[in-house]
Amino acid sequence: MLKADRTAKILAHVTEAGSADVHALAELLGVSTATVRRDLQELHDQGLLHRTRGGAVTGTVNLELPLRHRHGKRQAEKRRIALAAERLVPEGAVVGLTGGTTTSELARVLAERGGVTIVTNAVNIAADLIVRPEIRLVVVGGIARSASYELVGPAAERMLSQYHLDVAFIGVDGLTAGEGCTTHDEMEAHTDQAFLRSASRCVVLADSSKVGLVTFAAICPLTDIHDLVTDDGLTGAQEKAVTGCGVRVLRA
Amino acid sequence: MLKADRTAKILAHVTEAGSADVHALAELLGVSTATVRRDLQELHDQGLLHRTRGGAVTGTVNLELPLRHRHGKRQAEKRRIALAAERLVPEGAVVGLTGGTTTSELARVLAERGGVTIVTNAVNIAADLIVRPEIRLVVVGGIARSASYELVGPAAERMLSQYHLDVAFIGVDGLTAGEGCTTHDEMEAHTDQAFLRSASRCVVLADSSKVGLVTFAAICPLTDIHDLVTDDGLTGAQEKAVTGCGVRVLRA
DNA sequence: CGCGCGTCGATCGAAATTGTTCGCTGTGCC
DNA sequence: GGCACAGCGAACAATTTCGATCGACGCGCG
Numbered sequence: 001m002l003k004a005d006r007t008a009k010i011l012a013h014v015t016e017a018g019s020a021d022v023h024a025l026a027e028l029l030g031v032s033t034a035t036v037r038r039d040l041q042e043l044h045d046q047g048l049l050h051r052t053r054g055g056a057v058t059g060t061v062n063l064e065l066p067l068r069h070r071h072g073k074r075q076a077e078k079r080r081i082a083l084a085a086e087r088l089v090p091e092g093a094v095v096g097l098t099g100g101t102t103t104s105e106l107a108r109v110l111a112e113r114g115g116v117t118i119v120t121n122a123v124n125i126a127a128d129l130i131v132r133p134e135i136r137l138v139v140v141g142g143i144a145r146s147a148s149y150e151l152v153g154p155a156a157e158r159m160l161s162q163y164h165l166d167v168a169f170i171g172v173d174g175l176t177a178g179e180g181c182t183t184h185d186e187m188e189a190h191t192d193q194a195f196l197r198s199a200s201r202c203v204v205l206a207d208s209s210k211v212g213l214v215t216f217a218a219i220c221p222l223t224d225i226h227d228l229v230t231d232d233g234l235t236g237a238q239e240k241a242v243t244g245c246g247v248r249v250l251r252a
Numbered sequence: 253m254l255k256a257d258r259t260a261k262i263l264a265h266v267t268e269a270g271s272a273d274v275h276a277l278a279e280l281l282g283v284s285t286a287t288v289r290r291d292l293q294e295l296h297d298q299g300l301l302h303r304t305r306g307g308a309v310t311g312t313v314n315l316e317l318p319l320r321h322r323h324g325k326r327q328a329e330k331r332r333i334a335l336a337a338e339r340l341v342p343e344g345a346v347v348g349l350t351g352g353t354t355t356s357e358l359a360r361v362l363a364e365r366g367g368v369t370i371v372t373n374a375v376n377i378a379a380d381l382i383v384r385p386e387i388r389l390v391v392v393g394g395i396a397r398s399a400s401y402e403l404v405g406p407a408a409e410r411m412l413s414q415y416h417l418d419v420a421f422i423g424v425d426g427l428t429a430g431e432g433c434t435t436h437d438e439m440e441a442h443t444d445q446a447f448l449r450s451a452s453r454c455v456v457l458a459d460s461s462k463v464g465l466v467t468f469a470a471i472c473p474l475t476d477i478h479d480l481v482t483d484d485g486l487t488g489a490q491e492k493a494v495t496g497c498g499v500r501v502l503r504a
Numbered sequence: 505c506g507c508g509c510g511t512c513g514a515t516c517g518a519a520a521t522t523g524t525t526c527g528c529t530g531t532g533c534c
Numbered sequence: 535g536g537c538a539c540a541g542c543g544a545a546c547a548a549t550t551t552c553g554a555t556c557g558a559c560g561c562g563c564g
Contacts, residue, residue, distance in 0.1 A: 003511075015331070019254050022551080032513050037552070053520065053551065057256045126396065127379040133398045141393025141403070141411050144378065146385045151393070155411055159393050162407070255521080274541080284523050289542075305530075305541065 006031070007039050014049050014056055021055035077207050077231045080252035082106040085169060085205055085229045088250075091115055093166040096195045097125055099150035099188075100171025102205040104128070111135055119163055121151040121191060138163070145185065152187040157194035168199030172206050174213035175228070177241040180221035182214050189217035201226050204247075208233030211242070222247055258283070259291050266301050266308055273307035329459050329483045332504035334358040337421060337457055337481045340502075343367055345418040348447045349377055351402035351440075352423025354457040356380070363387055371415055373403040373443060390415070397437065404439040409446035420451030424458050426465035427480070429493040432473035434466050441469035453478050456499075460485030463494070474499055 006029055013028070014020045022040070026033045044051040049058060082105035089095055092115055097103045099122035107125045110116055117136040120126060126139045142156030170192050174182040181204060183189050196202050202224060208231050222245035229250045239249055258281055265280070266272045274292070278285045296303040301310060334357035341347055344367055349355045351374035359377040362368055369388040372378060378391045394408030422444050426434040433456060435441050448454050454476060460483050474497035481502045486494075491501055 019257055021254055033551090034514075035512060038512090041553095052254055052256045055254045057254065123375070123378050123382050123391065126375050130375050130396045130398050130401055137396035137398075138407075139375065139391070139393050139396055139403050141391050141408070144382045144389035144391055146382050146389075149382055151391050155390075155414070156393070159407055159411065285541090286524080286543095287522060290522085293543095 003039075006035075007043060010036070010039055011043060011048055015058055019052075019055060019057040025055075077233075077252070078102045078105045081205055081207060081229050081231060082109045084250055084252040085203065086110060086113065088167060088201075088203060088227065088229075089116060090166070093117070094119065094164065096120070096160075096165040096168035096199055097122065098168075098170050098192050098195055099125070099148045100205070102207065103169055103171045106169055106205065119160075119165060121156050121160075121195075122149055123151065124149045142191070143187075145188065148185065148188060150188055150191070152185075152191040156191050160191075160194040160198050163198055165195070165199040167201040167203060168195045169203050169205055170195060170219070172204055172210060172219060174215040175204065175206050175211050175222070175242075176214055177222055177245055179214045179218060180223075181219040181225065183217050183219055184215050186217040189219045192219045196220055196224060203227040203229060205229050207231050208238075211238050221245075253281070253283075255291075258287075259295060262288070262291055263295060263300060267310055271304075271307060271309040277307075329485075329504070330354045330357045333457055333459060333481050333483060334361045336502055336504040337455065338362060338365065340419060340453075340455060340479065340481075341368060342418070345369070346371060346416065348372070348412075348417040348420035348451055349374065350420075350422050350444050350447055351377070351400045352457070354459065355421055355423045358421055358457065371412075371417060373408050373412075373447075374401055375403065376401045394443070395439075397440065400437065400440060402440055402443070404437075404443040408443050412443075412446040412450050415450055417447070417451040419453040419455060420447045421455050421457055422447060422471065424456055424462060424471060426467040427456065427458050427463050427474070427494075428466055429474060429497055431466045431470060432475075433471040433477070435469050435471055436467050438469040441471045444471045448472055448476060455479040455481060457481050459483050460490075463490050473497075 009029060010025055022033050022036050025036045040051055040056050043049045049056045078101055081102055085106050086109045089110065094117045095110065097107055097118060097120040104125050107118065107128055110118060111129055111132050114134040118129060119138045119140060121140040121142060123144065126137065129135060129137045140151060140156045140159050142151035143153040145152055172181040173184050204225050206228065211234060222242065225247050227248045227250060228242060229252065232251045242249055261281060262277055265277065274285050274288050277288045292303055292308050295301050301308045330353055333354055337358050338361045341362065346369045347362065349359055349370060349372040356377055359370065359380060362370060363381055363384050366386040369390065370381060371390045371392060373392040373394060375396065378389065381387060381389045392403060392408045392411050394403035395405040397404055424433040425436050456477050463482065463486060474494065477499050479500045479502060480494060481504065484503045494501055
């Protein structure tokens with residue numbers, strides 16, 4: 001039996017019955033439980049079903065997006081950056097979050113703390129947070145970009161212009177003293193600008209590998225930024241260049 | 253038995269009877285009272301029921317279950333309804349989808365077909381579809397409702413008013429000839445209205461258990477609806493009442 | 505033939521779940 | 535108030551399941 005056939009059968013079985021357990025599937029398909037587990041893992045990663053202990057349930061409402069970049073080795077650093085950034089958020093604040101792995105991590109940290117309002121254009125953050133009634137969540141609409149899980153475009157910017165954010169956290173792909181903050185996509189950059197315009201305080205989240213890089217689309221000059229939260233991989237020269245633009249640097 | 257199944261059964265039992273005691277649940281499910289207690293604790297933490305000494309009672313009058321507990325035996329019917337509804341969507345159409353399990357199923361069907369633009373206010377649908385670059389996805393922003401995974405409020409309605417939809421699919425909680433379409437939440441109903449206003453064609457998706465029910469908030473009279481897609485569980489009298497309002501009935 | 509590649513089954517330690525037992529607390533009854 | 539008792543939470547042990555790793559097998563290719 002081909003692997004593709006098997007996974008298709010598993011999926012059919014799960015969606016039909018609403019759930020299935022590992023042993024029954026193994027027997028049904030004539031393979032070992034280890035194989036079933038691997039298949040379920042794979043289907044779960046693709047968001048096609050939801051894995052539970054002992055089996056799986058229908059994935060019709062699976063909110064866990066596989067963030068492809070999430071399992072990178074910088075994960076621990078991003079978490080530390082998020083924990084440092086969280087200290088910039090006062091109780092009851094309205095917080096803006098753009099898309100990105102680091103901002104997603106910050107969203108999780110804030111969700112555990114609770115007591116804030118989060119405004120975001122990132123679908124994965126929205127999916128993460130919507131199950132938490134203890135935080136207020138506002139999602140900025142727009143056209144979906146599958147590459148970054150973000151909602152962008154004029155609608156998003158119009159909607160953002162109607163809100164006031166106490167602090168906006170921006171994830172960037174590149175950051176230099178000369179070119180300022182840059183990202184890979186122009187629409188994204190434009191929507192990020194709308195976040196900055198609506199916010200009293202602008203904070204950039206970027207691990208140290210981004211510093212010194214210039215990517216395609218410009219978001220803003222460094223002088224528009226109040227704080228940069230990063231890890232401790234910055235060289236002295238890099239830090240000096242950034243602080244020279246009036247940006248406060250926070251090391252996680 | 254999977255844990256997810258067990259908690260779903262507990263919830264079903266409690267909401268059906270209004271209350272339940274630990275021993276009865278333990279016997280019914282074939283597990284120990286300790287396990288039932290732990291499950292009840294968990295459900296209570298999620299605010300899905302109210303724990304009492306000796307058992308549990310329904311948390312609120314108008315209980316609306318989170319979607320993750322609704323994957324039930326009606327799953328197959330929802331899928332059939334979705335497949336029937338898909339035939340109403342011409343190639344290249346702009347399709348509006350509100351929240352709900354049936355509309356989510358339709359979203360999956362449309363995603364596999366591709367070639368359409370989907371406008372939705374449901375976060376779970378957005379999360380499902382954003383990984384599919386072959387369809388255009390527009391998410392309507394707004395305030396997040398964790399009970400239904402929908403984005404609602406004035407921002408959502410303003411944004412919808414700027415779009416034109418070829419066909420809008422609405423998921424409802426109740427449908428009668430007298431009261432029209434109804435749902436559990438007023439904000440949701442209001443946002444649903446915005447979908448209807450923007451659409452050339454209005455289609456309601458509802459399995460037959462919804463027909464004849466009236467819930468809290470009115471969406472629209474039946475005369476505003478062009479089609480109803482449902483399963484084959486409708487009585488003749490029910491169908492006649494619906495068609496009498498000028499609604500075409502499609503059975504999956 | 506040898507080799508790399510992907511897949512499968514088996515094994516083992518780690519983690520989660522469950523049932524049991526134990527005090528402790530709340531409730532009803534005298 | 536005191537008592538009996540059911541229900542509760544916590545701790546513990548037994549079982550199940552998971553994840554990672556290893557070796558085996560089939561297959562294509564040079």
